[in-house]
Amino acid sequence: MERTRDLQHHSCEKNLNGWINGFIGVVIFSASLPATKVAVLEFDPVFLTLARATIAGVLALAMLGLLKARRPERIQLVPLLLVATGVVVGFPLLTALALQHVTSAHTIVFLGLLPLSTAAFAVVRGGERPRPAFWCFSILGSTCVVAYAISQGLKAAPEGDILMLLAVLICGLGYAEGAKLSRTLGGWQVISWALVLSLPVMAPLAWLWAPSSFAGVHLPAWLGLAYISVFSMLIGFVFWYRGLAQGGIAAVGQLQLLQPFFGLALAATLLHETISLGMFGVTAAVILCVIAARKFSR
Template sequence: MTAQNSAILPTPIAVNDSVSRRGTVLASLGVVAFSLTFPATAWGLESFGPWSLVSLRSVLAAVLAGGFLLALRVAPPAREHWGGLAVVGAGVVVGFPLLTTLALRTSTTSHAAVVVGLLPLTTAALSALRTGARPSRRFWVAAVAGAAVVLAFTVAQSGGSLSAGDGYLFGALLVCAAGYTEGGRLARVLPGWQVVGWALVLCLPLSLAGSVLGLAYEPVRLTGHGVAGLVWAAAGSTFLGLYVWYRGMAEIGAPRASQLQLAQPLLTLVWSVALLGEHLSPAAPAAACAVLVCIAVTQRTT
């Protein structure tokens, strides 16, 4: 009996380690997808107005998600989950894209990355309030330090000045953190892609109405960049990115997953240089190393 017990005891640990690694990889893929959102939005604004871009992005993502739900004959969620899905839709599908798109009319992508730099800490705080999770003091110290590094770096990149879009950016920070927190909770009882899919479908009537009104009142000048930006924002950031993000967050927890996003502003700056021609400060490597240290600490202190 003892030998048998000793043989099987390591198994749960190995499974847990495997799940943790898988969750970290999935959440990291979500961060990579999200890091392209601001450059893609800047491209999309070359062809569409802000209201049209956000609405069309949501419509295309909802069509993609709805197609998967229909093809796989997925039953609608239970009634008790629709309230949470509404929070996900309001925060992640509508609120964050709209507010950041409005901000990017006057702010650079590097300045907008301030929002993403503060998002992990806000998500962890809201998650603690919503779920009762209590990360360690060391976790919070590392999280605050990482947020401070990212905030200082991104503000320095924008010249240290505050733009007119800051109100939109801070509003986007709050609604997105709420959507991430609620989505991470739902992803424990529903597959992550279904959380995203049903939230998109729930918002489809509003997105369709917004598309009709936006296209009626805002000019459209189709360009290759504009179309590519719209397609990526819809399929890459809104559908695929949210799918792997919520799946990863369900497996490793919202506080740990949120800290992986500390790398997102730096990735966004890299894409901004490569895709938008913005100039990257020589301080970027030092900031990247500091952020990676904070991420390593937070991943070991849940």
């Protein structure tokens, strides 16, 4: 009986740590789209994607060397490539391209779809089986986001919305695959090795795609590039993958429903973008959905 209580206590503590780490990751990610919006105003979106991956890859390589991390096994290489495709290349590139057509506030609303995408891949790739009520609240939260997007922006800039939908889909795969791999390889090691595997391709392309001169690039754009390279591309994933592995991919993934709230606040504060009452209404609805989804996640 005592052993059972100890196991239950350990499980609850691990679950709580997972939600704490996941929350820290979400807070870090919340500034990604506003920072990308600032950077893409003066950097080409393709170069921005290549540059952020290259900078983060160099930092990851140094971190792996200094901490003497073990190399991934051969069977782990394909999942690492899927992580790299989803979160190192796919999501950054697609969101940067989308931000050429829509505001960061508009793209942030689409992030409400990420929990549903992540949960779906948690079932397909992670072997998780949330309860039926979980799916009801996850779908409800995502439906609120999609309905708002359709009512506000699909007619105005369909290119941006299509790019964001593709970004959400491929990012969900990268999140679920990385979280599954984190259980055996470790959270910070997963994103670090994914970045290092991408480095031989991303670094030469970044050099080839670089503009002939950076004279016209101002400090805000450089700060935006620095943030998405160091925090969005590396540090945020250290907390995020650890949280997903500890608390469950589908469950902790619902925290992404909070990301629009933080992101919209940053967009209004830093970029002076207009935030409508409808945006706040959607955010409030998805916050209620994440609370309910967490209750029925297991």
